[in-house]
Amino acid sequence: MMSFKLTEGQNQVREFLRWLAREKVRPIAEESDRNHGYSDEFLTELMHMGISGGTALPGEEPVGGDADKPKKGPRQSNRISLIAVEEMSWGDGSVILNLPGPGLGGPPVKFMGTPEQQERFLAPFKLKDKPRFGAYGLTEPGAGSDVSAISATCRKDGNHWVLNGRKCFITNGAKADWVVIFATVDRGLGRAGHRAFVVEKGTPGFSVGKIEKKMGLRASETAELVLEDCRVHQDNLLGGEKHYEGKEGFMGAMKTFDSTRPIVAAMAVGIGRGALELATDYVRENYMLSRPIPRYQQIKDVLARTARKLDAARLLCWRAAWMADEELPNAKEASMAKVFAAQAAQQATIDALQVVGSTGLERSTLLEKFFRDIKVYDIFEGTGQVQRIVIAKRIMDTLKSF
């Protein structure tokens, strides 16, 4: 039955994270942006609260626990993740990218890794002895949206693989214990030539290039990684060699995106909502007390339109997550959520800044930070243009099949 009500368990997750975002994250969001990171103490505190980054670990439930999951009932983890990340992003978009855990590296290990690999690479995160990170290294200077164009190479040499190439814009790339690196055995083979490796920190030939300075999300580390005759043991080839008989290498990369696009979209909604609420508070506290001016009408219209767009965005996210939980193919729906939410949220930050005038330029208001942070949501995990290609291809194919 169609329903948009949160379950008791989902509500608990939301209320808990809303409290966390408001009481713990917001007060330090501005200083973390300035300091280019969150303190280890804070991240440890989060970790001990059971909040981890990326996907749930084997044998663990996602953020807040899947409290409603009946023994044989439907999976809800995608929906719960969405609700969780919207609240966290409301506090600060950077904080999610800082959550200790395997991060974007988690899904490929989970989807492509052998049981031994899953145990070896994911189990250490359960120790919770200190903030640990995993990372995901796909993007290259010459291959962003066009994932199939990666040029980092790998070749077998005895029991090892030798990797060469550069990866850029890698979230937590410098502090991660390991990074899932995508490379090709032969560029001529296209996607079939792709292989995914777990490359551990300290592996000879594996080093960190520069740490990027960015427009926004400055509290999140973005690193360049360099592979120079980097020797990786064959046990670190995700899924083992058999996995790559076919197109699986590339599909592993893509699967990550299908499950993360709606999550990225929900993060954007959280930031947009944060901006809208600050602007609404400002209007409530100032415009309404002042003598009525025509501007108030215009401003109300802006606030209403922003609220409407963000609601529409959230519903697209929820639909994509619901489909994922039902194990329905959701590539088109995930892309719709991503492209719509990123743009709605960006417009929300632009309009929120506009409503408060030059006051919004001050760092202390957080609005200028939201404006800087949101831009990349229309870029990473596939640009808005790539999402449109995905959507267009799917809807065109649908028409053809009728």
Add this chain to the structure above:
Amino acid sequence: MIHFGHDEDTKLLVDTVRSFGEKEIRPRLREFEAAGALTPSLEKAYAELGIAALSLPSSVGGSDMGERTEVLVGEELGYADLGTSYALPGPGAFGLALRLLGSEAQQARWLKDYAADGTLRGAVAYSEKPNPEGEMQTRAVRSGGGWVLSGAKSHVLHAPRARHFVVFARVEGEGLGAFVVERAAKGLTVGEKLGVLAFDAAGIAPITLQDVKVSDDARLTAGGDFAVKATELFVRAALRSAARLVGGARASYVLALEYAQTRKTFGKPIGHHQALGFLLADMATAVDSMRWMVWRAAAALDDNDENAILEACKAVAEVQETAMWVTNQGVQVHGGAGFIQDLPVEKWMREAKAAMSYAMTSQHADELVADAMLNPDEARKLLRVPSPTLQPVLL
């Protein structure tokens, strides 16, 4: 006669400014932003160009160049670097305020130095923190033969280095007034520079006035036409800002185009993918269309057209919103590389946003236009300055 060309002198000036921007500004824009200041050598070189004095009245040693030329120069400076174009020295909005609101004697007294020394900066102090009355809290009270000013201004561009301020204040029983206050005046304090989204090289700071005494001839009255002329100050300042925004948007478009021609995905330059090609086409069209709005408004102001102020309002609203869009797409075309500070496109996007609150907001500009459309006979009476507190502006 409809004509989009320029005479030889103007072309020469524009070329000079363009090549100055290419050589002196563009390669160092990040340096200026990081330092929160331009270098003395750049300020000196810019002063030697003599641009600042061009817009001052000839009576004080300027050249009265007019808005037609002003917007061409502004576009080239904005093209070099949007943020730097707001940070360059000169009389700026202060000079405009004296021109519009000051008598000839006042102009002579305060602007002569600016005509002689192009490294000086002036500022205008207008906006304030919100308050329940929604009115300006800075007061000017009669005292002896002069005035005493008290209050606090929240966002004053150039405050860290300005030599003079035009301070707006509420005059008991009269309404809005404006006064020239020297930086050295007793009781005037320039606060710490604010941490802000953009315009770090220019610097934005609050100022406070605690019983600041000024003489009677420091009051700018616009010969009795204060309400209209004060509005004109904001509109003209916003139009000059719009010209720089056209330049900034053009710069972002040009970098995006170059990137789209060289960066390849799926086997061809990204500009040849329709999604990007159409986007670039829209950016190109947007830059041109908003430039013509600015030019038309500038010509109308120079020719004293009846609707000049409203034409300028239309241009301001159109340019602010469109430049925001273009600079946003400039980042978008670059993908992740656009979000990184190695390229200037993210900087221009931040600066375009900040410029949306410079002198006028598009909401204010649209309101003036709509009021005039609905009440054509009273258009002049309906002109009004921005709210100093509700949707404050940067000036």
